[in-house]
Amino acid sequence: MRKDAADRRSALLRAAAVVFAEEGIDTPLDRIAERAGVGRGTLYRNFANRTEIALAVLLDEVSILGERFADSDNDEAFLDFLAALSDTLTRNTALGGVVRAAPSSELLDPLRRALVKAATPALKISQAADIVRDDITPSDVRILSAMLGAALHNAAPAERNAIAHRTLTLVIDSVQSRP
Known part of the structure; x- marks a missing residue:
């Protein structure tokens, strides 16, 4: 994995941990992408669901x-x-x-x-x-x-x-x- 792709994936994981803790597991996944500073496409390329x-x-x-x-x-x-x-x-x-x-x-x-x-x-x-x-x-x-x-x-x-x-x-x- 390229460094920039690995960095985006790490940002998504950190954001997901915070968003799930603050808003619950049913929160819209778009909030994770937003918090990580990436687009929806990046989120779904890394995690299907x-x-x-x-x-x-x-x-x-x-x-x-x-x-x-x-x-x-x-x-x-x-x-x-x-x-x-x-x-x-x-x-x-x-x-x-x-x-x-x-x-x-x-x-x-x-x-x-x-x-x-x-x-x-x-x-x-x-x-x-x-x-x-x-x-x-x-x-x-x-x-x-x-x-x-x-x-x-x-x-x-x-x-x-x-x-x-x-x-x-x-x-x-x-x-x-x-x-």
Whole structure:
């Protein structure tokens, strides 16, 4: 991809993250193009539909999480990763609905792979320190992510943070090593 095309795509992703957070997932996609400073054609050349752009925003968020925890030296890195993932899912609740409504499972494969890749280094660190159970595998992150996100589905905005916090507490308790 040429640099100018890559820059426009990045601008669209940043704009989509902000617009979806401010106006909701059903906002007209033209607002994203406008905020990114590009035309509708550029948006649709990069993303065919709302699902594609929502998945790309989530993929970007997961990539940022992966970078953040790639070189951690904190024994509780995986617990911190789960907390950051919970925060990401809470901020992007509307995007979770798009993921649940994805027309095919294959569309979600890149997101799933990115999630496993992002979590693996932190998981290894916490398991080596005997903070996290040895039987937790990198692919279990998909399950843990689903648990964190499922509790937010249809939660009223006023109770979303409390539900997210309680769900995170239960998930962290489930992965910790026992004496």
